[in-house]
Structures are given as structure tokens and as C-alpha cells.
Amino acid sequence: MSSGIQLRHRLDAFQLDAAFEFGNSPGVSALFGPSGAGKSTIINAIAGLIAPEFGRIVINGETLLDTERGLSVPARARRIGVVFQDTRLFPHLDVQGNLLYGSRRAPVKSDASRTAAVVGLLGLEGLLNRRPRTLSGGERSRVALGRALLMNPRALLLDEPLAALDAARKAEILPYLERLVHETQIPMLYVSHSLDEVARLADRMIVIDKGRVIAEGSVFDLSARLDLVAGSPLLPGVILQAKIAAHDEAHALTELELAGESVVVPRIAKAIGETVRIRIDAPDVMLALSRPEGVSANNILPVLVTAIEQTGPNADVQLALKEARLVARITRRSLERLALKPGTAVFAVIKSVTVGGREHL
């Protein structure tokens, strides 16, 4: 492994034993898992804030930790930007002072034009002389992001940067994060509980549970894996990549092309031919044995059942639409009534409004 993370650490009864790819290429890797799975321990170990019993951390070919060789670069020299959940802005400095704190100490300082670019990217122009105490939660998060960016980090670790914000503040800051992801070339590790944030920001996903990596791969593949979504407290839903095929301006709808089929969703402000990500939540997918007639749903897709996972009252059914995968969550009673088995051909019925409903994913 040229770049990557290997960590073993024991903390009281908790045992972390995780290895995954990170830091080789730009883009966002989501570190995904329930509370107490060890996400923060991983972040702290990569940042150098805790010393694991065993570890190897290589970011972009640069070895930051190798316990076997007795090598450990101290936190202050690692150049790993961290955006903490509680922002940790310095209360005695104004926004400008906070933003430049890391840059002033960095081997590669941010010059005026780079600083102005980050300030513009995060919409901080009007806040520079304010104290953190006087900022709103969303503004604080943006300052914390800017502070970490301006130190010119090798990699950026975001430890649930939105968890402390309410839904409105999250909606306010997500577009900034999206722009950040598109406009910087820094590998980012994004800790989150929320499939919504992962769907919007991440390319890869590392799923951890009880201190172990249970899956690692692209968000498209992992979001459709039943063993990960079944019985998980996370809202199951697949993340898909589709192409804009047409706009229906009269009805404010957009027609997408997904594995050769047409999927109608609420208007997405992107040009025809561009790719977009959509998220289809499993409870929003209905199954029918024959093509339903006279229903309001716009999207009726012919699919094949590929796998079934039952937990409690639920049956999660994985469906194949050519190479694309969907998941439907139905009751076990419906599963028996329809006598679904792997290989059964069914129709997946998806209401358009449930697809675009969440922030136009």
C-alpha cells in the first residue's frame, strides 16, 4: 500500500483495528459508521493527537507515522487540516486572525490572493473583523473550514462538521462544502452519520463498525449492499449516477437517463448531458409483479431481484436495473405475498417527488 492508513489501538474496552486507503488522490472519502465505531479515534490518530499502539500513516507518499520504524511526525508538523465538530475557533482572535493562524505557521503560506479566494469561496468577506462569539453556528463552521484550508494541508479531516447544526444551517453550508470539494485538490476524509451528506460529497466510502472496517469502496457500490443497510440505523438508500436527458420546464421536472431507462425527478439546475447524483431511499421504492396501470408514480422500472435480507418486520430487496442497483424496503409479509426470490422479475415504482425531495441530490 503506497498511501493509506493502518491503525491498531486499544482504549479501555474498545479495540480499534482498521486499515483503509486514504490520501492517494483528491476527492472525498466518507468515514461512515455508528457512534462509538471509532471514527473520532481514527481522525485523532491521523492528525497526530493520539499515539496508537501500532500504526502506519502514509499520505501522498509521505510517511507521517510508522510505529515499527519508530517514526512519528508530531501533530504540528503533519500538515493535516482538521475541521472539528465543535469548530474550536480561538475566542480571543477575530475571524481574520483565526483564518490566518495556520497559514502563518505553515511552510507554504497562503498569499493574499489565495486567502481572498478561500474567503470568497466560503463567503466570509463580511465577517473578517468579527469575534467567533458573535457568529452563527453556520458561520463558525465556515470559518473553521477556511482556517484548515489556508494552512495548505496535505489532507483535510472533517469530523462531522455539520453534526452540531440544525437542518437549515446544514442546508446553508452544504453548497459551500460542495464547491470546496470541486475546487480543491486535497484528499478529504469526511466523518459522517448522514447518508445525505455522503451522497452529496463523497466518492468513496469506508464503513466502520466496532473499530473495524467492514466495507470500503465507491459510494455507488456500497450504498446498494444489503449487508450494510439491513438493520442499520442509517436510512438506507442507494446513491446513483445518472445523466440529464431532458428538462420539462412546464412541470418543473427533469428527465434523467439511468441504465437506459428514463427517470423523472424534480427540476435539477444542470445542463443536458451533465451527470448528476441521485439518491433513492429504500422505503420510497414500491414493488409490483406486473406493470401497474393508472398509478400516479412517474417511474416504473423493470428490474430483477438480486438479493434479499430480512430483519424484524423489514425485507430489504436488492434490485438490478442492468448494472445499476436499487434497494426496496418492504415488509416481510409483502415479500411472502409476492413470493419474491432472487431472479424474480418485478417492477420498481418510484414517485418522482421522493427522488429530488432532499436538496436535489
Place this chain on the structure above:
Amino acid sequence: MAGFLSEAEWVALTLSLKVALAAVLCGLPFAFFCALLLARRDFRGKTLVDGVIHLPLVLPPVALGYLLLISLGTRAPLGAFLLQNFGIRFVFSWTGAALASAILTFPFQVRAIRLSLEAQDPGLAQAAETLGAGPLDRLTSLYLPLALPGILAGVVTAFAACLGEFGAIITFVSNIPGETRTIPLAIYTAIQTPGGEAAAARLAALSILLALAGLVLADVVARRVRAQIGQ
């Protein structure tokens, strides 16, 4: 003021202020260091160090004065060494009064600074570390400015306590007009002198005024500083 006070009382007042100022300012760096040690480090014997620092709070000042006299007197080994090599003499000098006051009020400074250091979110230090700040850098860019209200509180409390110091001073450096006779010693002398009651009353009133002014000033300054550092 000069009309209200006699020449000797005026001398006692300025001497008191000089002794207190010297005591507080010389003690402050050590107090900050000790507070930092107690707030941020765990080490063997921490309880003992904590106890020694707080000892002056419970030790009779006269006992401290006596200990200083037998260790720093000109015929004591340490006192003789300081006098011969550095020309420093504490006994019968105002510097001795300042030294005794500094030791006695040291716990006030350490306590106030330690509390403000312990109140700081350790997450801020971690953030500073990831942003490239080493230990000394964090000290000057983070711990020190955030501890400023505590440092000021400690300085003012210690200063006020210095103005009231009596037992250690009179034992260690005696009661010499113009050199070691601070306000409390002047009050004591006035009471011992026939017809000195009026002078004692004036000096006592002066003590009250000084204490009140100190407390008000401390409050105003602390509020300003808190607003300045955004707390």
C-alpha cells in the same frame, strides 16, 4: 493628599505600593509557570508541589519571617553568599519586605491563573497543534492571552494582600522608617506611640480606600479584558 497625611505617613504609603508592586511583578512569572505545571501536567509529587505552593496560606507569617531571617541573614550561608557574590542583601531592606510579601501572596496568583488555565478548552490546544503551533507558540498565542483575566485577577488580589502584610515583614526586615515601615507597620507603630491614635485612624482609612480602589479597578479591567478576548 499630602495635607491629609504627615510626611512619615506619605513615605509609608509610597513604600507600601513599591513593595507590593515589586512583590507581585517578581512573583508573576513564577506563579504562571507553577500554574501551568499544575494545570497541564501530571507528575509524581504533584500533590506535594501543590501543598508547598499553598503553604503560605496556612503558615503563620511570623514563622515565614523567621525562616527567611535564619536563611537569608547576612551570617547565614545563603544570605552571605548572595551578599558577597551579587551584593544582594534582603535583611533590613525593602527588597526583603518585597520577597516576604511575594512568597506569602504567591498562592493567590497561582490559584487564579491555574483556574483560568483549567477553564480553557483543551480542544483549542489540539486545534492549534494541528495548525502547526509548537509548545512555546501555543503558550504565547493561546494559553497566555486566554488566561489574561485570571492573571489580572491574581495580580490584583496578590497586590491587595501585599498591602496588608505585617508579621513576616516585621520579623524578617524589622520596622525601619522609610525602608521597611509599610502602612501596617506604621499603624502598629502609631498605636504604640502615645497620642498616635489619630495617625493610626488616618492610615487605617487609607488602607480601606486602597483596598476598595483595587477591587473596583480589578473588576473594571477584568470586564474589559473578557470582552477583548471574546469570553
